[in-house]
Amino acid sequence: MRTPASIESLSADDARAEHARLGAEIAAHDIAYHQNDAPTVSDAEYDALRRRFDALEKAFPDLARAASPARQVGAAPAQKFAKVRHVVPMLSLGNVFDEAEVEDFVERVRRFLGMPADAPLAFTAEPKIDGLSCSLRYEHGELVQAATRGDGFEGEDVTANVRTVGEIPHKLRGHAPAVLEVRGEIYMTHADFAALNERQAREGDKLFANPRNAAAGSLRQLDSAITAGRPLHFFAYAWGEVSNMPADTQHGMVEAFAKYGLPTNPRMKLCHGARDMIAVFNALGDDRARLGYDIDGVVYKVDDLALQARLGFVSRAPRWAVAHKFPAEQATTVLRDIEIQVGRTGALTPVAKLEPVTVGGVVVSNATLHNEDEIARKDIRVGDTVVVQRAGDVIPQIVRVIEERRPAHAPKYAFPHVCPACGSAAIREIDEKTGEADVVRRCTGGLVCPAQAVERLKHFCSRNALDIEGLGDKQIEFFYEKGLVKTPADIFTLEARDKASLTKIENYDGFGKVSTRNLFAAIEARRSVELNRFIFALGIRRIGETNARRLARHFGDFAALRATARAAAAPDSEARAEINNIGGVGDVVAEAVADFFAEPHNEEVLDRLLEQVTPTPMEAIATDSPVAGKTVVFTGALERMTREEAKARAERLGAKVAGSVSKKTDILVAGPGAGSKLAKAAEAGVRVMTEEEWLALIGA
């Protein structure tokens, strides 16, 4: 943790700079906390910022007179928008970036539906508006609620503000369904954006970086009178809950929206195949600057809603739609330095420190360089002028170096061969089989490397692991530096040691009585933790959330895992085979588990940790569906769905889909033309059913 310079030693200029920086930071946290209800820092960190800020103002009274953002927001009522749960989630779209990928998408859809290449299949293509998604709920034609997208499952109630948007009807025309949730994009036009920023500048208010931010900022006003003064627009293109569907196609639905008096985008086209879709994409690309509002690509959707339903979703994105994005916006800037970060596993990751530059409406000052080879491949050197882009979405990357602008004598970047944190050798492991070097260079310091130790502690406390509130990255770094927490077990003895100590935590900068008490309470609350979280928290190489769950499910309790893993040190041991036989766990993962428990230091750390924490049995997996936990095999021709579709569906219901029949199989779904698997099932005593029976079983 950075220790701030003492206030008395600051020059007036430095004080002003820090005051401004802190003010902005506090304001941002206030917004996150009050309006988004999603704190970005712990209370302790916030308190520390606030204290430092107040101390600065006390020491430099001049600063206090300037209107500071921190005061404005901090003083604002702790009012916020109510939460709205989306009954039908507002999901995101997959992206494609070139014509070949558009063709792949069409191909994928056909394959999934089992459609031959010559069967007609229509898609809609429409501009992807760069605004913010919004869900409008109409009941009996009346606008009753409007909500932002939020995280897709829960948004914020912005009804009052949406009512001020002239284009959005308060009452639908014609015979709309009794319940109709219309979804679309709220956006601001280029002209309105320019005028708004001009007005903001005149009145000394803050300027918006781009129309999307301006639209978002306008919609999220707590005072809807302000929103009313902002020119917002809307395009309807999707829906959530609908009591009875007015159409059975995507374009039919949008036409219905238009009939009800909702604005819809005039550039939506019906396409038959990839060639049509790409033509729409190119036409919109050409007209992009003339549309008058920002678009960042084109969205393609399968037109037939029945087909959409069959295609369903992969994780959080529909299989029946994609966004075809325009090439990312680029900017050039100077690479000031290359910083090497050390991760939990010792991986050295280079990060480019850039001269701040605006790309696509946000200021970028860091970009990942991924690894040593990447730097070499692009021949990136400190001092280079580089082209930066925000690919498809958010994460900035360095596209290339502009060699003509390289400073004379700039040396090739030499990737360090020692760990910057502990000085141990950093090596690239050689794969035994292929003889190839690993892409990542790793610090060999392992247990002595402070950077790795800190990262392991952060991982241990992180949200999907122990999830200890109030013990964020900053606090962990602080406790580690003070020597108070070296290994996970130390976290749980922190309070006892603090009681016995003369230098109390609550007296340190950044902590206080309240936040210290909260921290201790949060730690106490985690003395028992689900087994899968516990295993994940250990930070065993190759054991992420999923593998931790697999281990937890297989072994049931930690002692069993530990005993087997200890016995698994030898590659050909029975114990190793047991781990290896867990579905989804192979040789490499099994070896990683064995290695972890073979390390005496880890055993020691575990012994101490287990004195403090009790792993509890894992939460049972959902058993709502009649096939949850069952292993299913599909064979023969399926008539109502393709193999892939059947598989996806069964997995959604908690079943495991295997490829061949064994005694572990619970159900064999056999269509016409089933062969050897039927015989095998009979032999193994596996229950056999038809596709119809299967569908009835899962309630389809």
Place this chain on the structure above:
DNA sequence: TCCCCTCGAGTTCA
């Protein structure tokens, strides 16, 4: 043996 998909690990900025 190859290919596809899933999982792990690392990272950005608001």
Place this chain on the structure above:
DNA sequence: CTCGAGGGGA
């Protein structure tokens, strides 16, 4: 979110 690699099916 992306990249690379592990796992397992074809």
